[in-house]
Every structure is written in structure tokens, then in C-alpha cells.
Amino acid sequence: MTSGFTILGLMVHRFRRAYLIFAAMLVVFVGLGQLPQSWIPEWAAGLLCLPFALGLLLTVFGFVNVEADISSNASAYSPWLLRLPVKTRELAIWPILAASIWGFVAWIIFAKGYLIPRGVQAPIVWPGFSLAALALSFQAIMWRPVRYGNVRLVVALVVGTAVSLFGLVSSLYKVSESLITLISALAIVVGAAAAWWSVAIARTTPVGGAIEPISIARKHVQYRPFRSPFMAQVWLEWRRQGRLLPILTTFGLLALSLPLAFNRSLDPVYVNSFFKVNLWVESAYYYIPWVPLVFATIIGMGAHKSDMRAENGSFNLFYATKPLNSNSMVRAKLMSIAIGVAITALITVGVLLGWLLIPCIAPSGKTVSYLSLLTQRFGRDEWIGITFYAALIICWCWRNEMVGAFTDYLPSRHYVSGYAFLIPFNGSIVLAVLSIPGFWSGDIGVIRMEIASGSLFLIKLVASVFSAREYVRLRPTGLADIRRILVWWLGIVLLVQGLNTWIIAQFSGNVTEIPLYMKQPICLFLTCLIVPITRPIYALSAIEKGRHRV
Amino acid sequence: MAETILEIKNLVRSFGAKRALDNINLSLEKGTVLGLVGQNGAGKTTLIKHILGLLRAESGSVRVFGMDPVADPPGVLSKIGYLSEEGDLPLWMKVDELIRYSAAFYPGWDSKYAEELQKQFGLSSGAKLGSLSKGQRARAGLLIALAFRPELLLLDEPSSGLDPVVRKDILSAVIRTIADEGRTVLFSSHLLTEVEQVSDRVVMIQDGKIVIDDELATIKQEYCQVSLRFKSPQTVPPSISGGLHWQGDGRNWTALWSGDTDQLLASLSALDGELVSKRGVSLDEIFVAYAGGEKS
Amino acid sequence: MAMRLYISPSDGVPIYLQIVQQIRRLVASGELSPGEELPSIRVLAESLVVNPNTIARAYRELEQAGIVSSSRGLGTFVAEFSQSTSRSERRAVLAEKAQALVLEAHQMGVPLSELNEIVTEACNALRAINPEENHG
Numbered sequence: 013m014t015s016g017f018t019i020l021g022l023m024v025h026r027f028r029r030a031y032l033i034f035a036a037m038l039v040v041f042v043g044l045g046q047l048p049q050s051w052i053p054e055w056a057a058g059l060l061c062l063p064f065a066l067g068l069l070l071t072v073f074g075f076v077n078v079e080a081d082i083s084s085n086a087s088a089y090s091p092w093l094l095r096l097p098v099k100t101r102e103l104a105i106w107p108i109l110a111a112s113i114w115g116f117v118a119w120i121i122f123a124k125g126y127l128i129p130r131g132v133q134a135p136i137v138w139p140g141f142s143l144a145a146l147a148l149s150f151q152a153i154m155w156r157p158v159r160y161g162n163v164r165l166v167v168a169l170v171v172g173t174a175v176s177l178f179g180l181v182s183s184l185y186k187v188s189e190s191l192i193t194l195i196s197a198l199a200i201v202v203g204a205a206a207a208w209w210s211v212a213i214a215r216t217t218p219v220g221g222a223i224e225p226i227s228i229a230r231k232h233v234q235y236r237p238f239r240s241p242f243m244a245q246v247w248l249e250w251r252r253q254g255r256l257l258p259i260l261t262t263f264g265l266l267a268l269s270l271p272l273a274f275n276r277s278l279d280p281v282y283v284n285s286f287f288k289v290n291l292w293v294e295s296a297y298y299y300i301p302w303v304p305l306v307f308a309t310i311i312g313m314g315a316h317k318s319d320m321r322a323e324n325g326s327f328n329l330f331y332a333t334k335p336l337n338s339n340s341m342v343r344a345k346l347m348s349i350a351i352g353v354a355i356t357a358l359i360t361v362g363v364l365l366g367w368l369l370i371p372c373i374a375p376s377g378k379t380v381s382y383l384s385l386l387t388q389r390f391g392r393d394e395w396i397g398i399t400f401y402a403a404l405i406i407c408w409c410w411r412n413e414m415v416g417a418f419t420d421y422l423p424s425r426h427y428v429s430g431y432a433f434l435i436p437f438n439g440s441i442v443l444a445v446l447s448i449p450g451f452w453s454g455d456i457g458v459i460r461m462e463i464a465s466g467s468l469f470l471i472k473l474v475a476s477v478f479s480a481r482e483y484v485r486l487r488p489t490g491l492a493d494i495r496r497i498l499v500w501w502l503g504i505v506l507l508v509q510g511l512n513t514w515i516i517a518q519f520s521g522n523v524t525e526i527p528l529y530m531k532q533p534i535c536l537f538l539t540c541l542i543v544p545i546t547r548p549i550y551a552l553s554a555i556e557k558g559r560h561r562v
Numbered sequence: 563m564a565e566t567i568l569e570i571k572n573l574v575r576s577f578g579a580k581r582a583l584d585n586i587n588l589s590l591e592k593g594t595v596l597g598l599v600g601q602n603g604a605g606k607t608t609l610i611k612h613i614l615g616l617l618r619a620e621s622g623s624v625r626v627f628g629m630d631p632v633a634d635p636p637g638v639l640s641k642i643g644y645l646s647e648e649g650d651l652p653l654w655m656k657v658d659e660l661i662r663y664s665a666a667f668y669p670g671w672d673s674k675y676a677e678e679l680q681k682q683f684g685l686s687s688g689a690k691l692g693s694l695s696k697g698q699r700a701r702a703g704l705l706i707a708l709a710f711r712p713e714l715l716l717l718d719e720p721s722s723g724l725d726p727v728v729r730k731d732i733l734s735a736v737i738r739t740i741a742d743e744g745r746t747v748l749f750s751s752h753l754l755t756e757v758e759q760v761s762d763r764v765v766m767i768q769d770g771k772i773v774i775d776d777e778l779a780t781i782k783q784e785y786c787q788v789s790l791r792f793k794s795p796q797t798v799p800p801s802i803s804g805g806l807h808w809q810g811d812g813r814n815w816t817a818l819w820s821g822d823t824d825q826l827l828a829s830l831s832a833l834d835g836e837l838v839s840k841r842g843v844s845l846d847e848i849f850v851a852y853a854g855g856e857k858s
Numbered sequence: 859m860a861m862r863l864y865i866s867p868s869d870g871v872p873i874y875l876q877i878v879q880q881i882r883r884l885v886a887s888g889e890l891s892p893g894e895e896l897p898s899i900r901v902l903a904e905s906l907v908v909n910p911n912t913i914a915r916a917y918r919e920l921e922q923a924g925i926v927s928s929s930r931g932l933g934t935f936v937a938e939f940s941q942s943t944s945r946s947e948r949r950a951v952l953a954e955k956a957q958a959l960v961l962e963a964h965q966m967g968v969p970l971s972e973l974n975e976i977v978t979e980a981c982n983a984l985r986a987i988n989p990e991e992n993h994g
Contacts, residue, residue, distance in 0.1 A: 084654070084692060235662050244666030318652040326616065330650040333614055335640035335667045560632045562618050595909055733907045741900045741910045758867035760909045782872040842870015
């Protein structure tokens with residue numbers, strides 16, 4: 013028993029702070045649950061679930077070793093723990109138990125302490141089981157040495173999505189709760205067995221932890237050389253991070269589209285008259301753009317291959333000694349992000365347009381496309397709003413990835429983990445403040461908005477200038493880059509301010525019916541989005557300090 | 563007059579309270595092989611990092627090819643082929659991707675030569691760097707350091723932890739570099755036999771200071787190991803200044819002696835001793851003598 | 859030819875001097891005949907894994923001593939020399955060995971007369987094995 017705790021302790025040692033923070037967060041949630049209903053609107057309450065979800069995901073990562081890389085073919089179980097003179101069952105059973113209990117208990121606390129008091133009719137048992145199964149499946153996938161790391165990545169995405177969404181989708185299709193609970197419980201058993209099996213295989217795999225991929229003798233292809241050092245660096249950043257977004261989005265959208273193939277039954281939906289539509293289309297269509305956004309947020313929190321930082325705060329020598337200016341490195345990273353977002357946008361728009369072709373049955377009995385239902389539903393204002401919404405999401409994706417770019421150059425992993433936690437917290441606080449009912453409406457709401465916007469800009473300007481001064485002190489020739497960034501930022505700020513002013517002007521006075529997308533909080537939200545765009549200045553500063561240490 | 567590749571003047575560098583480099587003056591001419599030796603923590607890697615621009619000089623100046631490596635990274639680094647102890651190669655990259663990526667940065671990249679080296683080192687194109695052995699990874703790092711025929715080949719403990727075959731590959735690369743007109747090598751190593759084999763000049767750093775900076779042949783001729791015998795047993799090492807690393811007991815003592823033995827003979831006669839023999843020393847022995855800490 | 863050279867880097871003797879001594883020995887013993895070409899500096903450096911400057915210095919010394927001669931562009935060759943030079947070369951090599959032998963005997967406290975006896979014994983032993991050759 014004590015050896016079990018020792019093994020567990022050694023495994024999660026690196027993440028021990030994360031567990032403490034997550035536990036503290038659960039306590040906060042329970043506290044929030046006790047607040048009166050009127051204090052937090054449903055919308056904000058729902059959004060606050062995001063930190064819970066992300067926190068849970070991060071803590072699930074705790075059962076792998078420090079160098080774990082999901083796309084490598086080595087086992088992610090800590091190699092030296094594998095070599096301990098203990099039975100395999102010791103190494104397997106304790107993390108399996110811990111993960112299942114962790115998932116289950118976390119859910120119960122969250123559901124009973126936060127969701128139910130808030131009025132959400134959340135089931136208690138099966139989501140806990142699902143979470144446990146998710147943690148176990150993650151363990152099973154990460155601990156097993158594989159031949160091809162990319163296969164592991166795909167399997168993780170598919171299995172992860174399936175386990176997470178299984179309960180939700182089943183309840184949507186009105187499967188009985190007891191059946192869902194039973195299947196989730198079975199999933200735990202299967203997951204535990206798979207995780208155990210993975211540990212057993214990892215133990216018998218030779219040191220290095222990897223199975224040799226079958227090497228197919230490749231014909232020696234003469235590759236086209238890169239046009240310039242900058243293009244080579246863009247390729248590097250693409251491989252490290254840039255291509256993650258399009259790849260993940262593709263899989264995510266495929267997963268989202270999967271139920272379309274299975275359920276063909278059509279339910280009646282009232283849009284001026286009764287149409288018959290596939291229920292999944294109705295529920296999921298509006299969430300399609302959120303798929304790339306969620307992934308972009310996660311990537312922006314610091315997901316990439318092979319660190320640019322070495323252990324002691326300095327730069328990885330391979331990257332630091334490349335004959336390339338530091339500002340070109342930052343530009344290359346930003347360009348690979350932009351290319352990734354552009355491709356993702358095309359994919360997402362493609363899927364959006366594709367779903368429009370899904371057949372439904374019009375009141376007249378004819379088979380029409382989903383598009384005709386939507387044309388019934390939306391007027392001119394709504395279409396403008398939808399376009400605005402789509403453009404916003406794309407820019408938001410780019411912005412989420414780009415503002416996190418500087419974390420790649422930070423000297424310590426702790427800063428990066430701290431940043432990763434800060435994002436969901438920050439986001440939920442902002443969204444909660446924005447949705448305080450009545451606070452932002454009316455003329456006084458406009459004044460409040462202007463003050464809030466102004467203060468945010470000012471704070472950001474001051475922070476950027478401070479960082480820029482330090483950077484220019486270290487590299488006087490970098491002043492031109494700083495100027496360029498600040499000019500672009502001010503340009504975007506002015507554009508958005510102009511947009512906001514136009515929006516307010518359109519709807520000031522005694523207009524009662526304001527489209528959702530035009531409300532003041534949206535304007536303020538836009539402000540919050542664009543204010544951090546000066547983060548590349550931090551990136552430049554961080555590289556200067558890391559690559560040429562003082 | 564050979565061109566000066568490297569010019570370091572009055573370089574000082576501290577890490578907290580500790581002085582890692584204390585007033586270093588060093589210059590390196592084109593066409594030389596400089597062997598940098600010293601104990602762990604003496605300052606070798608710190609010095610090399612200054613040359614690469616990875617550390618800013620606290621005071622003093624570092625000029626490589628006449629340029630400041632911190633102010634102009636591409637200008638300096640595009641002429642330096644660097645092989646570090648750790649390698650730090652991205653493990654997810656394949657060998658051909660590594661070659662293609664590195665080739666973009668160096669104008670003088672010779673793809674035929676790179677292909678030749680790849681074949682010679684036995685690196686298969688499709689292999690991920692993470693799946694290669696440590697020695698093979700070192701060879702991959704050596705390949706991209708050599709393929710553009712750098713003006714300066716900079717090696718930081720390249721042989722550490724590697725088998726003799728890879729070490730020979732590295733040394734051969736050093737020789738080939740220097741045999742090509744106009745190229746220079748600076749390497750730091752603990753394997754002093756290797757340093758002796760290929761260096762023209764040897765610089766020994768101890769506690770952040772340069773204690774030896776001379777041609778290897780001169781060093782070998784200057785230092786010798788002397789064997790002394792005294793009439794009466796000595797309980798403590800004889801107080802003869804100029805000798806390093808006194809060892810022995812009673813009547814027989816040995817020490818490392820630098821320079822003329824005339825002075826030694828004079829001191830000996832005063833102490834009633836005689837010079838039994840003297841022989842040449844290896845760099846290892848000089849190193850151990852300096853590092854031993856007993857200086858007189 | 860590089861196979862016949864053995865370099866010990868950590869020896870007290872500088873490498874260039876080792877090369878000089880060994881080539882002199884090879885020439886004196888006849889293993890390297892007059893007019894034979896020595897490997898180029900680069901080739902020898904690469905095969906011995908020794909700095910070319912060291913080889914160059916060795917070749918310079920040998921040239922100064924008259925053992926080899928080099929012509930730009932053609933290479934380095936063992937010099938054609940007269941019998942007397944060869945003889946003085948051989949004498950020099952043996953004299954060096956004799957010095958070492960004498961010093962060692964002195965250190966051991968063996969008198970010169972006994973040393974002489976030891977040398978004569980060795981010569982007789984050799985004569986016994988090879989009676990035909992003239993050992994003078």
C-alpha cells in the first residue's frame with residue numbers, strides 16, 4: 013500500500029502543484045455554487061465549466077513522464093519507474109485506481125457542489141464514469157510503445173472524442189440513463205485493462221522504450237532546397253506547431269460529422285412551418301466553428317514539439333546557433349501560425365458549406381437542402397451577424413494561437429504552465445463580467461464600456477512600452493520591429509474602436525430590439541481580444557534574453 | 563600575416579558571485595587548431611558560448627571574424643560549424659529533413675559533400691533522430707557542421723560519451739578541415755590524447771583564468787618531469803619554487819618542472835639533492851599537475 | 859607507409875619529433891629506399907589523424923637534415939645520399955641507443971667492463987643463429 017503511494021507520488025511529482033491548484037479550483041466552484049442564482053447568469057455559469065474541463069485534462073496528463081510526446085513511438089510511462097524492482101501490477105494498479113477515482117470524485121464534487129445548485133439537471137454517476145474512462149484511455153494510449161507515433165495521435169483523438177461525447181450524444185438520442193451508466197462502467201473496465209496491458213508491454217520493450225518502425229528503404233529523393241533561411245524556419249515552425257490546428261480541426265470536424273452517418277431519423281422542427289431535420293444537424297451546426305477555436309486555444313496555451321528552451325533557462329543550442337536573426341524567428345513562427353489558421357478557415361468553411369447540403373424535408377413534402385431551412389430562419393440582419401460571427405471566430409483562432417507564441421521562448425516550464433492555467437481563468441472571468449445582466453446596457457453602459465476599453469488599452473500600452481524599452485536596450489536595431497508592431501496594433505485598435513462607435517451609433521437611443529451581435533458587451537469583448545496582440549513584443553524580449561544571456 | 567579569426571579582449575563573466583571568466587585574452591589565427599582544456603567548470607563552455615553569442619560579455623569584447631556575435635548572429639554563425647556536447651538536435655526530425663533544414667542557412671553548403679558524409683557515416687535518410695543511437699546523432703550533428711565547409715569549426719567536448727569509432731570520425735573531420743586551406747578549428751576536450759594529436763596550440767583554463775597559452779610543441783619541450791633524490795629524507799615537499807605537483811616521500815621526489823633546469827640544479831645543490839632523471843611529459847600530466855592544486 | 863609509423867600522442871616526445879625519428883630509422887634500416895616517395899602531408903595527416911602542420915614541420919626538419927628532399931608540386935622523396943651519409947645516419951641512431959644503454963647501466967650500478975661483456979655475449983648469440991652473415 014505504501015509502495016503504491018510512493019509510486020504515485022513519484023509519477024505525479026512534477027505536476028503536484030497542478031493538482032493542488034485544481035483542488036483549490038474545485039473548492040472555488042463549490043463556493044460559487046452556493047451563491048444565489050441571480051448573481052451569475054446561466055451563460056456565464058456554463059462558461060465557467062471550461063476551466064473545470066481544461067483543468068481536468070491537464071491533471072490527466074500527470075501520469076506520464078516529463079518528456080512525454082504524444083506523437084513519439086516511445087512509451088510515456090516514466091522509464092526509470094518501469095525499471096523499479098516491483099511487480100508490473102504495482103506499477104499499473106495504482107495510477108489506474110488514482111485516475112479513475114480522481115475523475116469520478118472530481119465530477120461528483122463539481123456536479124453536486126456547482127452544477128446542481130445552479131439548477132443544471134446534471135446526472136451524477138455516468139459523467140463521472142466517463143471521465144474516469146477518459147483518464148484511463150489516455151493512460152492506455154500514452155503508456156503503450158507503438159510503432160508509429162502518428163497512429164497514437166490519431167487513436168488518442170478518436171478515442172478521446174468518442175469517450176467524452178458518448179454520454180452527451182446518447183442522452184440526446186434519448187438512450188436510457190441506466191444503459192449509459194452501464195456502458196460507461198464497462199468503458200472503465202476496458203480502459204483499466206488496456207492501461208494495464210500497456211504497462212506490461214512497456215516493461216518488456218527494450219531500453220529507449222520504442223519499437224522500431226518497419227523501415228521501408230526510401231528511394232533517395234532529392235528535395236527542393238528552401239528558398240531562404242526564413243522559409244526554412246517557417247517550415248520548422250510549421251512542423252512544430254503550425255500544422256497542428258488544421259490537423260486537429262480536420263479530425264474534430266470529422267468526429268462531429270460522424271453521427272450524421274449513423275442517425276438518419278428526421279425530427280420535426282418549427283421554422284415558420286414544420287420542417288423535418290436530422291436532429292444532430294440542428295444541434296451541432298452552430299458549434300462547427302467552435303471546433304477550431306477550442307483547438308486554437310489549447311495550442312495557444314503552449315502545445316508544440318521539442319522545446320526551444322533548455323533546462324537552465326537558456327535556449328536550446330540547436331535553435332540558438334542557427335544563423336538567423338531573432339526577429340526573423342518570431343516572424344517565421346507568426347507566419348506558420350497564419351498559414352495554419354488560413355488552411356483551417358478553408359476547411360471549416362468547407363464543412364459549413366457541406367452541411368448546408370444535408371437533406372431535410374420541407375413542409376410541402378419535397379426534399380430540400382438544409383440551406384433552405386436556414387433561409388427561412390434568418391433575415392438580412394442575421395446573415396450579417398453570421399458572417400461577422402464567422403470572421404470573428406477565424407480572427408479569434410489566429411489571435412489565440414498568436415498571443416501564446418511568446419511562451420515558446422520563456423526560460424522556465426513553470427512560467428509556461430502558469431500561463432496555461434491563466435488562460436481559462438482569465439477567459440471565464442472576462443466572459444462572466446461581460447454577461448453581468450444590465451450592467452452594460454443603456455447610456456451608462458456605453459460610458460462604462462468606453463472607460464473599460466480605454467483602461468485596457470492604456471494598461472496594455474504601458475506594459476508593451478516597458479517591455480519594448482527593455483528589448484531595445486538589449487538590441488538597438490530592434491526599434492524598427494517594435495515600431496512596426498505598435499503601428500499595426502494601433503491600426504487594429506482604431507479600426508475596432510471605429511467599428512464599436514458605428515455599432516453604438518446604429519443602436520443608441522430607444523431601440524429595444526438589438527441583435528445579439530451588436531450588444532455592447534460584444535464590443536468590449538472585441539477589445540479584450542485585440543488588446544493582447546502586442547504580445548510579439550514579449551516574444552522578441554524573451555528571445556533576446558534567452559538567446560544572448562546577460 | 564595570418565588573419566585573426568577570433569579576438570577576445572579582457573573578457574569577464576560572472577554567474578552570481580562566482581567569476582566564471584576572469585580577464586580572458588585570446589586570439590586565434592586562421593589555419594590553426596586550438597585545443598581548449600580545463601577541468602569541468604573551469605570556463606571552457608562559457609568561453610565557447612561567448613564566441614557563439616549565447617552569452618553577453620559582462621566587460622571586455624569578443625570579436626569573431628571581426629564581428630560581434632551578439633549584435634550580428636547570422637553574420638557570425640553562418641561561418642561557424644558548431645558541434646556541442648549535448649547536440650540538442652530535435653528528436654522528431656528525420657535525417658533528410660535535418661539536412662534540408664540546415665542547408666538553407668549556409669550559403670556555402672555543398673550537397674554532394676553532405677551526401678558523401680551521409681553515406682560515410684551510415685545515416686539513413688528516413689530515420690528519426692530520436693531513434694538513432696547517441697553516436698549516430700553525434701555523426702548527424704557533425705555532418706551539418708561540416709557540410710558547408712565552415713571557416714571556423716567549433717567543437718565543445720565533441721567526444722564525450724562516444725565510442726572510439728565516432729571519436730575517430732570527429733578527429734578525422736578536424737584534420738580534413740584544417741588540411742583545407744584557410745580553415746580553423748577550436749575544440750575543447752577532456753581527452754587530452756586527442757588534443758595532443760591534432761592541436762597546434764593549447765590553451766588551458768583554470769578557475770576562469772588562462773594558465774597556459776602556447777604552441778603544443780613548445781609546451782612539450784618546456785615542461786618535463788624531474789626525478790630528484792635527497793641526502794636526507796624530506797617530510798614535506800622541498801621548497802623549490804618553479805616545480806608543480808610535488809609527489810613522493812623521504813628521499814625520492816618527483817615534480818613537474820617548466821623551463822630551464824639550471825635554476826633547479828642550483829636550488830638542489832643548496833638543499834643537498836641531485837637530479838636523477840628527467841623525461842618528457844604528456845599533456846595529461848601537465849593538466850593533472852595544474853589541476854592538482856598544489857602550486858608553488 | 860603510414861602503417862609503419864606509430865605515433866603516441868601522450869608521449870613526452872613531441873609528435874613531429876617522433877615522426878622525424880621514425881622516418882630516420884626507416885631510412886637507416888633500408889626500409890625506405892632512396893628516391894622513394896613519401897606520402898603527401900595531407901594524406902599522411904589524414905591517415906595518422908595528426909595535424910598537417912605537425913607533419914609539415916617533421917618534413918621540414920627531415921629536409922634540413924638532408925634525409926628527404928621536396929620539390930614543389932612533385933612531392934617529398936627520400937634523398938639520394940652517399941654511403942658515408944647513410945653510414946653516419948646509422949651511427950647516429952645506434953649512438954643514441956648506446957647512450958641510453960650506458961645511462962641505464964650506470965643507474966643500476968653496473969660497471970662498464972661488465973656492460974662490455976654483456977654486449978659481446980649478445981653478438982655471439984646472434985652469430986650463433988646466423989653463422990653465414992658477416993658481423994665483423
